[in-house]
Amino acid sequence: xxxxxxxxxxxxxxxxxxxxxxxxxxxxxxxxxxxxxxxxxxxxxxxxxxxxxxxxxxxxxxxxxxxxxxxxxxxxxxxxxxxxxxxxxxxxxxxxxxxxxxxxxxxxxxxxxxxxxxxxxxxxxxxxxxxxxxxxxxxxxxxxxxxxxxxxxxxxxxxxxxxxxxxxxxxxxxxxxxxxxxxxxxxxxxxxxxxxxxxxxxxxxxxxxxxxxxxxxxxxxxxxxxxxxxxxxxxxxxxxxxxxxxxxxxxxxxxxxxxxxxxxxxxxxxxxxxxxxxxxxxxxxxxxxxxxxxxxxxxxxxxxxxxxxxxxxxxxxxxxxxxxxxxxxxxxxxxxxxxxxxxxxxxxxxxxxxxxxxxxxxxxxxxxxxxxxxxxxxxxxxxxxxxxxx
Amino acid sequence: xxxxxxxxxxxxxxxxxxxxxxxxxxxxxxxxxxxxxxxxxxxxxxxxxxxxxxxxxxxxxxxxxxxxxxxxxxxxxxxxxxxxxxxxxxxxxxxxxxxxxxxxxxxxxxxxxxxxxxxxxxxxxxxxxxxxxxxxxxxxxxxxxxxxxxxxxxxxxxxxx
Numbered sequence: 001x002x003x004x005x006x007x008x009x010x011x012x013x014x015x016x017x018x019x020x021x022x023x024x025x026x027x028x029x030x031x032x033x034x035x036x037x038x039x040x041x042x043x044x045x046x047x048x049x050x051x052x053x054x055x056x057x058x059x060x061x062x063x064x065x066x067x068x069x070x071x072x073x074x075x076x077x078x079x080x081x082x083x084x085x086x087x088x089x090x091x092x093x094x095x096x097x098x099x100x101x102x103x104x105x106x107x108x109x110x111x112x113x114x115x116x117x118x119x120x121x122x123x124x125x126x127x128x129x130x131x132x133x134x135x136x137x138x139x140x141x142x143x144x145x146x147x148x149x150x151x152x153x154x155x156x157x158x159x160x161x162x163x164x165x166x167x168x169x170x171x172x173x174x175x176x177x178x179x180x181x182x183x184x185x186x187x188x189x190x191x192x193x194x195x196x197x198x199x200x201x202x203x204x205x206x207x208x209x210x211x212x213x214x215x216x217x218x219x220x221x222x223x224x225x226x227x228x229x230x231x232x233x234x235x236x237x238x239x240x241x242x243x244x245x246x247x248x249x250x251x252x253x254x255x256x257x258x259x260x261x262x263x264x265x266x267x268x269x270x271x272x273x274x275x276x277x278x279x280x281x282x283x284x285x286x287x288x289x290x291x292x293x294x295x296x297x298x299x300x301x302x303x304x305x306x307x308x309x310x311x312x313x314x315x316x317x318x319x320x321x322x323x324x325x326x327x328x329x330x331x332x333x334x335x336x337x338x339x340x341x342x343x344x345x346x347x348x349x350x351x352x353x354x355x356x357x358x359x360x361x362x363x364x365x366x367x368x369x370x371x372x373x374x375x376x377x378x379x380x381x382x383x384x385x386x387x388x389x390x
Numbered sequence: 391x392x393x394x395x396x397x398x399x400x401x402x403x404x405x406x407x408x409x410x411x412x413x414x415x416x417x418x419x420x421x422x423x424x425x426x427x428x429x430x431x432x433x434x435x436x437x438x439x440x441x442x443x444x445x446x447x448x449x450x451x452x453x454x455x456x457x458x459x460x461x462x463x464x465x466x467x468x469x470x471x472x473x474x475x476x477x478x479x480x481x482x483x484x485x486x487x488x489x490x491x492x493x494x495x496x497x498x499x500x501x502x503x504x505x506x507x508x509x510x511x512x513x514x515x516x517x518x519x520x521x522x523x524x525x526x527x528x529x530x531x532x533x534x535x536x537x538x539x540x541x542x543x544x545x546x547x548x549x550x551x
Contacts, residue, residue: 041523048508049532053539084416211444211470214497225470232473321415324466324477326447335448337466352448352466360500389523 006034013042017120017375020385022359024374031370036363040356043389051349055315056082057156059349064150066353067387070109072101072141073329074387075154080235081325081336082156085318088290092279094158095237100171100274101144101153102236102327103267107178108137109330109382110260110267114185117257117379121198126188133181136174143167157291158284171275178268186261199254203365203377206251213361216354217332218263219381222248222255229328240277241270253380260382289316315344331355331382353387397441397476405431420477425488428465428480432494435467435476443467443476446491449501451509455535459483461511465491482511490516508533 012023021042027035047066051059063074076098083090090098115130138148143164145151153160189195205215207223220227228245230238246262248255284291292311293304320342326335332354339348358381365381366374401409401421408427413420423431435443448466465478482488490513491498502513503522510531513519521528530537 041521041525044523046532049537049539087416209496212496214446214495216445227470232470233475322420322477323416323418324448324475326468333447335466337448337450337464339452348452350448350450350464356500357497360497 004029011374013039018378019116019383022378022383022385022388024362026371026374028371031372033366033369033371033374036366036374038359038362040359040385040388043385045390047390048349048351051346053345055344056318056346057315059346060155061150061152064152065386066351066390067109067329067331067334067355067384068149069112069384070105070330071149071151072105072153073109073327073334075152076102077325077327077329077334077336079154079156080327081323081338082318084323084325085321085338085340086156086290086316087319088157088285088287090158090285091282092237093281094283096274096278097159097163097283098154099236099238099241100271100278103270103274104137104140104171104174106267106330107264107271108134110264111137113260113330113379113382114257117376117382118189118195120375120379121195123189123192123195126185129181129184129188133174133178140167140170140174143170155284155291157287162283168275168278171271175268175272175275179265182261182264182268189257190261196254198372198376199257199380200252201250202253202369202373203380204250204252205361205365209364210251210361213364214357215332215361216357217328217330218246218256218259219332219358219361221246222259223251224249229326229333233326235325235327241273243267243270253376256380256382317342317344318346326352329354331384331387332358351387351390353390355381355383355385356388356390359383359388397435397474400438400441401431401435404434418475418477420479422479422481425480425482425486428478429489429491429494431478432465432467432491436494441469441474442471443469443474445470446495446497446501447475449491449498449505451505451511451533453509453533453535459486461509463488463505463511487512487514489514492516507531510534 006027006029008027011026012018013021023039025037026033047062050062060075063078064071066074111130111134115127118126141151142148145153207225210220210223226247231245243266246259248259288307293307297304298308318340320340322339324335324337326333334354335352337350338346341347365377398412408424408431410422435441445468447468450464452462459481461482463480467476480488490502502516505511506519507521507523508531
């Protein structure tokens with residue numbers, strides 16, 4: 001009788017289809033993955049520890065570097081948490097600008113996901129199409145913040161500055177053009193037989209299992225659970241916007257693909273509504289203890305100079321307490337839990353990264369399936385290791 | 391807010407001895423639960439048809455150095471059907487163990503590993519309690535407040551006499 005035994009191999013941390021430095025220990029029986037153990041921590045930079053030594057405003061640039069494909073979402077979650085802690089409400093215009101940019105961020109993040117996911121499965125050209133549009137979103141990023149990726153544009157109590165000249169024209173061009181671009185992606189993939197064979201019925205997870213494992217975002221909606229933080233617990237002004245949430249049925253790789261494609265179209269509509277309804281008015285809260293006074297005033301006014309000096313040398317003290325604020329980031333529920341002890345630095349910052357929790361369900365999705373499917377499933381969960389390891 | 395108080399009143403009715411304190415801040419409710427009862431309370435909150443906190447958003451630790459008990463384990467729960475949040479807290483002294491909630495929510499597995507890794511709080515009954523972010527042979531728990539941030543031995547000095 002022939003003896004058979006399983007073989008243990010390492011996939012990653014340098015494997016290109018693991019989207020960064022994810023390491024999987026796969027136990028294989030022939031070509032079937034019997035057991036899958038994710039090993040993470042290769043990108044651990046101790047961001048939560050660093051945040052404890054920084055003043056509240058200084059944490060914003062750190063959050064950029066967590067999910068580096070959607071920096072504005074991270075900024076948003078963090079500043080919303082701090083604003084909740086301080087108990088301040090930003091002006092209407094700021095809310096609209098934040099919604100607009102957060103939805104552009106969602107489109108941008110989904111574009112990278114679609115490009116790399118399709119490339120993992122073998123559809124090379126989609127990648128180039130997606131990055132063409134992503135480039136335009138990055139240009140918009142550059143217009144508002146001066147940086148293409150690490151924007152830090154949202155500030156506690158407002159924005160770094162008002163929108164620049166020519167911004168609306170640029171976004172309108174994008175909004176008008178983008179739906180036809182999504183049609184192009186769908187032409188290449190949705191009915192493509194190779195694509196459907198690689199994705200339909202792969203990496204299935206049931207709704208109850210998904211909730212138990214803490215899956216959120218498009219991954220959970222693909223299982224047929226209609227939960228979107230923007231709808232269920234609206235933050236900013238999301239209740240004023242008319243949009244639908246994506247919903248799948250089977251919870252497989254293909255449904256996750258359809259959900260995100262649908263979300264890109266809906267995000268585009270939200271951006272359109274935000275542009276149409278953009279109110280005027282101030283962008284910052286009127287509190288010199290949180291928002292620095294205008295530079296011109298600092299040169300003339302003693303009080304403004306004092307506020308300026310105090311804000312940049314000591315920051316502000318937050319009231320003692322603790323808050324948890326969650327937003328619907330492109331990858332799922334992104335939460336910030338901030339504990340304050342009444343000083344100018346957070347006592348503890350805990351990030352609830354969606355990728356970290358979503359990755360946990362990978363073994364459930366791939367065990368008993370082919371190695372080639374593991375690659376497809378990793379791509380479909382849409383993970384970013386900068387966020388998982390923090 | 392009516393729903394929030396429903397959660398509290400139900401908890402008070404069912405577990406009068408386990409609830410140590412209820413705190414409100416900025417519209418959020420925090421319930422301090424006696425350490426030994428956390429699994430019972432969690433299971434009740436998940437299974438009660440009028441509450442259904444079926445989603446464990448987050449589980450983390452906080453180091454209150456200087457206070458006794460020193461650590462807090464924080465559970466941020468969410469109810470998908472009712473769109474409600476509640477926060478549970480358990481106070482833990484150094485060296486004490488907490489019962490695992492992996493039996494209630496599967497997602498607690500990695501969260502508890504992270505708390506163990508970064509704070510050194512052990513979870514009783516956890517299926518695979520090992521480090522998750524730091525290397526396996528790492529010494530110390532980095533998110534503790536008394537963890538040295540500076541003056542760490544350089545990598546070429548480690549293991550030398």
